[in-house]
Amino acid sequence: MLSNNNFSLSDNLTIILHKNPNITELYLNNNTIPILHSYTFCNLSKLTILDVSNNSIQTVEQAAFAGLNQLTALHLQNNEIAHLDSSVFVFLKSLKILNLQNNNLGHFEIEVSLNLTTVTLFGNPWNCSCGLLSLQSWLNNSQLIIENEKNTTCTSPDSLKTQPIKTALLSNCNRKEETEAITKLYSSINSSNDTGASGYNDTDRKLSYSDFPPIGKSWKFLIGVFIVIVTTTMLIITAIKVPVWYRHMISYNHSRLDEDESGMFEENFSTDMCHFPPGPNTNENDSIVIFEQFHTFVPEEDGFIEDKYIDT
Structure with missing residues (x-):
């Protein structure tokens, strides 16, 4: 028993604790401990109960409970803790009882899995705003016992005063969260x-x-x-x-004529000297020249046939 001795967990006391690894219960209540330093109890692997209540504790460091794998009950009531990170309990795999009564906690965010069976939270100035949403969700979704649940109420805001923190209506929190x-x-x-x-x-x-x-x-x-x-x-x-592209492309869709096809459009003329019987007013020396046009017909693209007449 180390209670009621005005201890402050100095280096000397920490050394003494490390030399006694077989301790199963440790009572440090009613002392003047202001802070729980990391690895203070790391060598007490067999410890099952730790009582540091009724001190002046304001700060609990991240690894304050490292090494306490067998701890089942932790008493932190009647201190001055205003902020507590739930990750400090990550080392306490066997923890079943947690007492946080009569501290200065307004919020307590649950970011790790806590397999508790009993928790004591009353006596704190709980602010029932969106910052309490994770705690409220944890209280409602786990099968734990809340000691003095009816007196574990909101202190602020005024609209929720005296409402139990487990059932207080925290509105408009989803978007903010x-x-x-x-x-x-x-x-x-x-x-x-x-x-x-x-x-x-x-x-x-x-x-x-x-x-x-x-x-x-x-x-x-x-x-x-x-x-x-x-x-x-x-x-x-x-x-x-x-x-537009199609019309643009089709306008250029022409093939070049072969050189040997150019002769298809040449007109061949031949002359034939024909003699008709002389008429009464016809001179034998006069002759009629007849031009015969041999035109190779080639259909054009427009479907029309162009006839050329022979002028005499």
């Missing part, structure tokens, strides 16, 4: 880029993309609309332009 998730995702990407430049691996990151809720699917709808607009525009342009 999605926006906050996107903001966190971008921040995580930026920090990961900075971390990669510094030489750290992905496993060193505190958060992963899977920790955030899925982003809404409205962007898929916008992409679909854009594709439909582009496709429709291309079809309209094609329907307008194709007849």
Whole structure:
């Protein structure tokens, strides 16, 4: 028993704890501990109960409970904790009882899986806004017992005062939660880029993309609309332009005549000197010249036949 001794978890006390790995129950309540440092209890692998209630604890560091794989009950009541990251409990695979009564918690986001059977939350100034949505969802979707549930109520806003945090109506939170998730995702990407430049691996990151809720699917709808607009525009342009192109191409659809076909259009003339019986007024010395035109007929493209007459 180390309770009521005005301890503050100094380095000396931490060394003593590390030298006693067989401790199964540790009571540090009613001391003056201001902060729970990372790896303070890492060597107490057999510890099942840890009581640090009635202290002045304001900060719980990320790995404060690392190594406590067998811990089943954790008492943090009657402290001054105003912010608590649920990821500090990720090492507590066997934790069943969690007491956070009478702290300064206004929000408590549940980002990891907590397989608790009993939780105590009353006595905190809960702000029943969208920041409490993850806690409320966890309380309603798990089979745990909420100690003094009726007195675990909202302190703000005024419209929800005295309403149990488990059933308080948190309105207009879906869009805000999605926006906050996107903001966190971008921040995580930026920090990961900075971390990669510094030489750290992905496993060193505190958060992963899977920790955030899925982003809404409205962007898929916008992409679909854009594709439909582009496709429709291309079809309209094609329907307008194709007849013009066709007429343009057909106007040049001529074949060059072969050189040997040029003779088809030459006119051959021959002369024949014919003598008719002299008439009464006809001089024998006069002669009639008759031009015979031998014209090779070739149908033209317009379907008409052009006749040429012989002039005498």
